[in-house]
Amino acid sequence: MDTRTRTAAAALTLLAALGATGCGLVDLDAAGSSTSSASVSAAPAELSELTVAPEDTGAPYDRDDWPHWTYLGDGCDTRDRTLKDQGENVEVGNDCDLSGTWRSVYDGETVTDPSDLDVDHFVPLAEVARSGSREWSEAEREAYANDPDVLVAVTAGSNRSKGDQDPASWLPERDRCGYVTRWVSIKQRYELTVDRAEAEAIRGVLRHCR
Numbered sequence: 001m002d003t004r005t006r007t008a009a010a011a012l013t014l015l016a017a018l019g020a021t022g023c024g025l026v027d028l029d030a031a032g033s034s035t036s037s038a039s040v041s042a043a044p045a046e047l048s049e050l051t052v053a054p055e056d057t058g059a060p061y062d063r064d065d066w067p068h069w070t071y072l073g074d075g076c077d078t079r080d081r082t083l084k085d086q087g088e089n090v091e092v093g094n095d096c097d098l099s100g101t102w103r104s105v106y107d108g109e110t111v112t113d114p115s116d117l118d119v120d121h122f123v124p125l126a127e128v129a130r131s132g133s134r135e136w137s138e139a140e141r142e143a144y145a146n147d148p149d150v151l152v153a154v155t156a157g158s159n160r161s162k163g164d165q166d167p168a169s170w171l172p173e174r175d176r177c178g179y180v181t182r183w184v185s186i187k188q189r190y191e192l193t194v195d196r197a198e199a200e201a202i203r204g205v206l207r208h209c210r
Helices: 003-021 037-049 078-086 125-130 138-145 156-162 176-189 196-206
Strands: 071-073 088-092 098-103 117-121 151-155
Touching: 037 176, 037 196, 071 078, 078 088, 078 098, 078 117, 078 151, 117 156, 125 138, 151 156, 176 196
Parallel strands: none
Antiparallel strands: 088 098, 117 151
16 A cells, blocks of 8 residues: 555544544644644755656546545534634534634634635645646545645635645745645645646745744
8 A cells, every 4th residue: 555545544534533533733823833843844855855747737627526524423524623623712503503713824814703714725626636646536535635634724815815826826924934844744645746836936935944
């Protein structure tokens, strides 16, 4: 079993466990962030291990081919779980109706209405499709699309601004070191490629990180 398949299998196992246990996610912002200085320091080496290749623009992409928001029980799916885990003072009502406070890690905005939030795939699904996932099975696509480590609650506006762009075209307003470090980590875990402009943009950010 190769690394990507093991990662996908582990993600699917984790999704099943989430229904009972929950899982906290990484916050990009410095307050309470688990993006350690060691992780940032290791990012250039991890980046150098990624295959640099042109984007596979011929790979077909249909969002419906990436099953997401897997049901976890008690009226909640993986989107709800992300909001629950990444918010503060979150209360869960009937049918997983959520209330609480969220800080969007891309732009630092505080949100109290969950309908104002998007749950973003950190490395967007379309970007994954262009970066070496052409041969993934539906189970592997579902595992990625629901992996807690690639989901982040952000304002709808910041998510729309990002779209499916990689760091060569878009970076968040806050914690760019943490952002590119996590981007590289996800691409490494899923054995995805980076294009040359993307790699250079990430290196440019990392040169200013400590």
